[in-house]
Every structure is written in structure tokens, then in C-alpha cells.
Amino acid sequence: MEGIKLDDVVLKTGNRINGFINYGQKPDGSNFRIPVIIVDSKLEGPTLLIDACTHGDEYEGAEAILRIMDEFETRGFRGKLIGVPALNFEAFAEISRASITDGFNLNRIFPGNDNTYITHRLAYVYMERVVKYVDQVITFHGGGDVLHLEPIIGYLPGDDSVSEVALGMAKAFNVKYNWKMQNLPFTGVSALEYKKAFGIPTILPEVGSHCDRLKSREKNVKICYEGILNVMKYLEMLEGEVVVRDDQMTVELNYIHSRNGGIQKLIKKENDIVEEGELMGEIYDVFGNKIEELFAPYRGVVIGFWSVPVIRPGDWWYLFAKILD
Ligand SMILES: [Zn+2]
Numbered sequence: 001m002e003g004i005k006l007d008d009v010v011l012k013t014g015n016r017i018n019g020f021i022n023y024g025q026k027p028d029g030s031n032f033r034i035p036v037i038i039v040d041s042k043l044e045g046p047t048l049l050i051d052a053c054t055h056g057d058e059y060e061g062a063e064a065i066l067r068i069m070d071e072f073e074t075r076g077f078r079g080k081l082i083g084v085p086a087l088n089f090e091a092f093a094e095i096s097r098a099s100i101t102d103g104f105n106l107n108r109i110f111p112g113n114d115n116t117y118i119t120h121r122l123a124y125v126y127m128e129r130v131v132k133y134v135d136q137v138i139t140f141h142g143g144g145d146v147l148h149l150e151p152i153i154g155y156l157p158g159d160d161s162v163s164e165v166a167l168g169m170a171k172a173f174n175v176k177y178n179w180k181m182q183n184l185p186f187t188g189v190s191a192l193e194y195k196k197a198f199g200i201p202t203i204l205p206e207v208g209s210h211c212d213r214l215k216s217r218e219k220n221v222k223i224c225y226e227g228i229l230n231v232m233k234y235l236e237m238l239e240g241e242v243v244v245r246d247d248q249m250t251v252e253l254n255y256i257h258s259r260n261g262g263i264q265k266l267i268k269k270e271n272d273i274v275e276e277g278e279l280m281g282e283i284y285d286v287f288g289n290k291i292e293e294l295f296a297p298y299r300g301v302v303i304g305f306w307s308v309p310v311i312r313p314g315d316w317w318y319l320f321a322k323i324l325d
Contacts, residue, residue, distance in 0.1 A: 003133030004082065006036055015040050016073045023125040024118050032090065032101075032118060034126060037069045037083035045079025046235050049131065050228060052084070052140035054107045054190060056091025056098070060208030060217075061140020064224030079237045082134055087126065088119075097144055107141075108186055110193040123190075131194055136169065137202040138231060139190055140224060143209025149304035149319060150270050151223055152177035152253065154204035156191055166201035172234035172242045173205055173227040177303060178250050180324060185255060203231070211307040251321035253303060258283060258317040260292050263309055268318075272302045280318060283311065298322060 006019030017038045022031040050068065052061030062085040069083045086092035088106045091099055098105045104119035112123025131137065143149040155170040157163055157180050170178050181191070181204070191202035205227060208220035232238040258264065262283040268274050274296040283292035294317065304319035311317060 004036070004038065004130055007031075008033070013073065015042060016069070021125065021129055023121050032122070034084060034122070034130070035086055035089060036130065037065075037081075037085070039069055039072045039081045039083070041072070041077045041079060041237075043076075043078045045077070045237050046135040047080040047082060047133065048136050048138070048232065048235060048237065049082040049084070049134040050138045050140070051087045053086040053088055053092040054139060055105070055141060055144055056086075056088050056094065056096045057144035057210070058097075058140065058142035058208070059092075060142050060220045061205065061224050062086055062092070063221045064140070064228060067221070067225050068228050077232065077237050079235075082130065084126075084130065088122065095145070107190055108188040110188050110190045111197060127193070127197060131200065132198055134200065136165065136231075136235060137191070137194055137200055138169070138173075138228060139202060139204050141204055141206045142220075143206070143212070143304060143307070145210045146306060146308050147304050147316065147319070148209045148211050148270060148307040149206045150177060151175035151205065151207045151220070152179045152251070152303055152321075153227075154179040154181045154191065154206065154253075156181050156195055156202070162195055162199050162201050166203055168234055169201060169203045169231050171244060171248065172230045173203060174230050174242075174244055174248075175205070175207075175223065175227070176245070176247055176249060177301075177321070178248055179204075179206075179253050179321070180250055182252055183254075206304075209304075209307060249301075250324040251301065251303070252324055253319055253321045254300075255316050256294065256297075256318040256320050258292065258306070258311045258313060258315050260285075261310070261312045262286070262291055264306060264311040264317065266305055268296075268302050270302055270304065273299070273323075274302060274320070275299050280320070281305075294318065296320070
């Protein structure tokens with residue numbers, strides 16, 4: 001495909017290429033690499049990049065990407081699909097949120113650079129060799145191993161045409177919660193940098209979590225899969241009507257951190273609407289004494305929480321959203 005060039009091609013069929021982009025040689029001679037799947041319809045249309053595992057323990061999107069790429073190898077559509085099921089491949093393989101080698105969180109260091117740490121180089125190489133050549137991005141996240149999250153779709157707000165497309169993609173993805181990503185408490189996020197560098201609309205679905213995988217792994221993969229199909233319809237890569245549920249809500253997600261470490265008790269749970277001042281959670285010390293109470297700082301809806309009984313001081317305790325409409 002024009003633009004995206006792979007260093008190692010491992011499969012080439014009529015319209016599909018599987019391969020790797022290399023971004024750093026290791027002491028044993030092997031490479032750090034990004035797995036890439038390209039499915040080209042050979043018909044004019046957008047180039048949609050779908051990636052997962054920017055955080056290595058968030059697998060629901062990865063499974064959906066593999067399903068989509070297999071399906072569109074034989075099913076007709078317009079444009080090109082670029083699938084990156086495991087962007088931080090090292091973290092993916094080691095079941096880790098962050099990179100193993102240097103410990104960085106990939107979604108805090110975009111746009112990266114070519115001359116410092118290996119995770120920074122991953123961000124840089126990905127932007128220069130993949131993202132630069134696409135028209136839209138779906139970048140999957142999720143609760144990973146320690147959080148629970150209800151499905152929620154992030155988009156960057158704004159009055160420009162890039163933001164308008166991102167909002168349309170978010171609504172088309174079609175889960176209950178649309179996350180207007182304003183007042184983000186961190187920088188170096190891929191969606192922000194893709195917009196800044198290349199004017200590319202990006203949506204960030206958060207779907208699934210480890211505590212949900214026992215019963216709902218397939219259900220969550222299906223949410224990702226159907227979301228992609230609906231976004232493809234919105235982008236006119238596929239024919240058909242964009243199906244949108246009527247209970248979509250716009251929210252602003254906020255992260256409430258624990259003050260102390262201990263054994264935490266969740267009083268408010270997923271999807272609960274909580275009034276300002278209501279008790280949400282408690283933390284107990286190792287002797288069973290209550291050492292912390294969390295009261296809702298505003299009226300909102302519980303999107304997610306720390307799902308492990310033990311919490312450390314400063315961990316994300318609740319993902320608590322303000323309701324905007
Ligand atoms: Zn993530």
C-alpha cells in the first residue's frame with residue numbers, strides 16, 4: 001500500500017498483507033516491532049486505522065480487530081482497513097499496561113521522539129509510518145487488569161471539521177456513554193497528538209475489563225466489532241444505515257483517586273446515578289478500621305472503578321462522570 005511500508009511481510013494474499021514494522025534492535029538481534037494488517041478493498045474510500053493494546057492488558061479491541069480483518073478479506077467494502085491489534089506488542093505479550101523495557105505508559109508520551117527511550121520511539125515511528133497515512137482512527141482501550149469500565153467512547157470536542165467527524169464516529173460506535181474528552185488530567189494522549197499533527201479524527205472506545213471477562217468476554221468483543229461496522233457505515237465504507245440507540249448520553253469523565261491504601265469497598269456501582277454528597281466508597285486498614293470515605297463531589301454517573309479489593313494510595317478509585325446532557 002502506498003505510504004505504509006512494512007519491514008517484514010509474513011503473509012500476502014489478493015487484498016491482505018500481514019507484517020511488522022521494526023523500531024529497535026534488541027541485544028539478541030531481534031526487533032521491537034509493531035504488527036500491522038492491511039486489507040485493501042481496491043475501491044476508493046477512506047483509510048481507517050483501528051488499533052488496540054496501546055495499553056498491553058486491554059484485549060477486547062484486539063480480538064475484534066482480528067475478526068474484522070478476517071471478515072473483510074472476503075467481504076466487499078470501500079477504502080482500506082489498517083489493523084494494529086497490539087500496538088505496544090511487548091506489553092501485550094507480557095500482559096502489562098505499560099512497556100516492560102522502560103516502564104513508560106505509551107498513552108502519556110505521544111508524539112514521542114526518535115532519539116530517547118524505546119516507548120517514545122514506538123510512538124514516533126507509529127505516527128510517522130502508520131498514522132500519517134490514514135484518514136480516521138479508532139484506538140481501543142478498556143479497563144485492563146485492574147479497573148472495571150462500562151463501554152464509553154471518547155472524542156475530542158471542538159468547532160472544527162475534524163472534531164465534527166470524531167463526534168459522528170463516536171455516536172456511530174453506538175454505546176450508551178459518549179465521553180467528551182475535555183479537561184483531561186494528562187498529556188501525551190494519542191488522539192490529541194494525531195489531531196494536532198495530522199488533523200485526523202480519532203475515537204477512543206473503552207470497552208471491557210478483566211473482571212468482566214469471565215462472563216462477558218464475547219459480549220464485549222462483539223460491542224467492539226459492531227461498533228467498528230457502524231463507524232464504517234458512517235464513513236461510507238459500508239452500505240447501510242447507521243444504527244444509533246436512543247439512550248446515548250454525553251458525559252465528562254473524571255478520575256477520583258484514593259487518598260490511602262487499604263481494602264476498598266465499592267458502595268456505588270457501574271451505571272449508578274449518584275447525587276452530590278452521597279457516600280460512594282470506603283477504605284479499611286488491615287485491622288478492619290475504616291480510614292477513608294468517598295462522598296460524591298457532584299451529581300454524576302459511575303462509569304468505572306478499581307476492581308481489585310486492595311487499593312494503593314493514589315490509585316484510580318472511581319471513574320465518575322459528569323452528565324452533560
Ligand atoms: Zn488504555
